[in-house]
Amino acid sequence: MTHSLATGRRTPLPIHSRNPRRAYDVDGYEITPMTFQQAMDKGVRAVRVICDCGCVDETPIYVGAWPSTSFVPDAGMTLRCGACSKPDPQTVPAWPKKDGN
Numbered sequence: 001m002t003h004s005l006a007t008g009r010r011t012p013l014p015i016h017s018r019n020p021r022r023a024y025d026v027d028g029y030e031i032t033p034m035t036f037q038q039a040m041d042k043g044v045r046a047v048r049v050i051c052d053c054g055c056v057d058e059t060p061i062y063v064g065a066w067p068s069t070s071f072v073p074d075a076g077m078t079l080r081c082g083a084c085s086k087p088d089p090q091t092v093p094a095w096p097k098k099d100g101n
């Protein structure tokens with residue numbers, strides 16, 4: 001008995017059916033995004049909110065703001081741009097700045 005092909009097997013997605021909130025590698029495989037827990041474990045304390053209007057803002061990650069298991073790119077669904085109030089901005093981890101210059 002062979003095990004199911006459905007488990008552990010990923011299919012490359014054509015561009016038109018890709019999720020704009022997900023990254024894809026060069027072969028078209030979806031890259032699993034970072035969760036808030038993983039981001040915080042790496043020292044991330046804020047999400048960078050990037051809007052089409054060019055506004056870039058940072059929102060602190062506070063306890064209860066988002067479930068620790070939710071993906072950082074999905075946080076934008078609950079946010080609006082601070083400048084133009086457009087909903088659904090892009091969100092990425094705001095990596096802590098390195099010391100020194």
Ligand SMILES: [Zn+2]
Binds near residue numbers: 085
């Ligand atoms: Zn905006």
